[in-house]
Amino acid sequence: MTANEAASAPFTGKKLLMAGMVLALANFMIVLDTTIANVSVQHIAGSLGISPSQGVWVITSYAVAEAISVPLTGWLAGRFGAVRTFTVGMFGFGLFSVLCGLSTSLTMLVACRIGQGLCGGPLMPLTQTLLLRIFRKDQQVQAMALWAMTTLVAPIIGPILGGSISDNLSWHWIFLINLPVALLCGFGAMHLLRPIETPGQPLKVDRTGLFLMVLWIAALQILLDLGREHDWFNDTSMVLLGFTALIGFAVFIAWELGERQPIVDIRVFRHRGFTVAVTALSFSFAAFFSTMVIIPQWLQASLGYTATYAGYATAFTGVAAIVMAPVVAKLSTRVDPRLLVCFGILWLGMTALLRSQWNSQADFWTLAMPQLIMGFGMPFFFVPLTTLALAAVEPEETASAAGVMNFLRTMAGAIGTSISATIWNDNAVVARSEMTGRLNTREAQDALAAQGWTVDQTRVAVSQLVDQQSLALATNHVFQIAALVFAGAAMIVWLAPRPQREVDTIAVH
Known part of the structure; x- marks a missing residue:
């Protein structure tokens, strides 16, 4: 058997099951790490003696490093072999995860998160590629269903797991738990996937x-x-x-x-449909991901939520998304994808408006229900938008276009998070200043003094009230801006022409 034949030979029986589980588990862990730290920022900030806005760097540094390494996936796999690249990346991810867990300063933690992102970036597309190689042609739809399921489930479990670990153990363990998984997947790949290794070639890198x-x-x-x-x-x-x-x-x-x-094929932007689709994707994902980072910060800093319950409140989004994903997949073959995408993004904008009415007295279900409702619209946004973008490019450009989409989506999430965190903090400062001037008056002091409050007690009460309400107003403002971004992105979609060909999503890896 030639090297090419070996590389394309599918697995069977027990070996197929074990190899499939190794790749699915690896993809699950990589996606999990994009959300597991969202609810742990308050714990990290308190432990390292930094502000919550600085704690957000733990999220953005990982996303940026991942975005940088994703375009290198094709070159790394071609130069060193797909299985070897996957194995080294997995062991590297495990190593940097341990270093993240052992970090004693923000500088060390951010540096190690960058290492995590650089090692983890190629792993998601490689798990997809290797799954397609170990399954027979007639089983590849099931293979991609397995891959998609881990991609959808991980963001649900991430906030819950991160919150539970941070509250009951320590935030360090949200990174340390990656080690046994990385070792299992790394050694599993070495022993199980060796027959489908691709030969390395002396490729030039840009x-x-x-x-x-x-x-x-x-x-x-x-x-x-x-x-x-x-x-x-x-x-x-x-x-x-x-x-x-x-x-x-x-x-x-x-x-x-x-x-x-x-390194990034800019030429795919000559296709109007692709340019419009990735523009809508970038703005929408920036608004979506950044709000998913802000919510747990507000719940913990202002409403007294533990990281665990903040995780429960934010995790409802993924539940509805899983339910609707098969429905949207069927509709995508019958309905103009522009209509589906527009509906999905407007749905996200509508839920952003619902959340812009939150206040400091909101109960758990008032906070969780919009998250659940938002999940129903997410598949309408993600699935047809991929079709809209990739159908606009030439068939031979599909892989490059998919890489550019992943790069921009990840970058948009990091940039949107940084901008939203700045807006959130700045608006809280402004709101606090305005409310302090109105509440810290002689009339307020006299009213509280009449009820037996001392001057010091009055000042503490006013300060606590102002802190709580200023964060609520700042959170509302972030969601109002997000709603405007979603509305604009939904309208942009109609600048794209209707797709004239179907996209073979099985071939995109």
């Missing part, structure tokens, strides 16, 4: 493009994360970061357009 991509992305993300603390462009270092990001991005685009084997 080093200049990679350097430029890392440069402008890093400069932009550091600017977004540190800008508020350094008074934005009134600080020379922030000006330099902004200049670096802008010039680096412009040079990156120019270089990639002229490169024969670019």
Whole structure:
């Protein structure tokens, strides 16, 4: 049997079951880590002596590193072999997970989260690729159903698991639990997947493009994360970061357009349908992911929720998404995908408006129900949007276009989170200042003094009330902005032409 034949030979029986479970478990762990830290930011911030806004760097650093490494997946698999790349990435992910769990400072934790993201970025597309190789052609739909199920279930379990671990053990364990899974999947891949290894080839990598991509992305993300603390462009270092990001991005685009084997295939943007679809995807996902980070921060900082119950409140989104996913998959073959996408994004915008009415007296189900309702619209957004984007490019460009979509979606989530965290904190400060001036008056002090309150007790009560209400107003403001972003993204979709061909989603990996 030749190397090519071996690489395409499907597995059977017990070996197929074990290999499939290894790959599904690996994908589950990688997706889990995108949400498991969302509800643990308050614990991390308190433990390391940092502000919650700095704690959000734990989420954005992972997302940015993952976005940078995803476009390298094809080159790494071609250069070193798909199985070898998967195995090394898995062991690397486990190592950096342990280092995250052992971190004693924000700098160390962020650096190790970057390492996690760099190792984990290629793993999700590789699990999809390897699943397609071990299953027979007539079983590949079931293989992708297994892959999709782990992708949908992990974000549900992530907040619940992260909250439970942070409350009952320590936030360190949300990273340390990855080690046994990484070892199991890594050694499992070494022993089970060796027959489908692809031969490595001396491929050229676009080093200049990679350097430029890392440069402008890093400069932009550091600017977004540190800008508020350094008074934005009134600080020379922030000006330099902004200049670096802008010039680096412009040079990156120019270089990639002229490169024969670019790190990111910019040329797919010549297709109007693809450009429109990924623009809608980027704005929508930025609004969606950032609010999913803000909610648990507000619940814990203002309403007294534990990380566990904050996780329960946010996890309802995925439950409805799983229920609706098969329905949307059937509709996608019968209904104009632009209509489905527009409906899905507007649905997300409607739930954002519902949440913009929250207040500090809201009970658990008032908070959880909009999350559940939002989940029904998510498949209408994600599934048809992929069809709309990939149907617009040439068939031979499908893999490159899918890579660009994943890159932009992940980057949008990180950028949106940083911007939303800044808006949230700034609005809380403004609201607090305004309310303090209105409540800290002689009339208020006299009214409370008449009820037996001392001056010190009055000041503490006013301060606590103002803190709570200012965060509620800031949270409402974030959701109002998110609703506007969703509305704009829903309208953008109609600029795309209706797809003229079907997309073989099995071939996208």
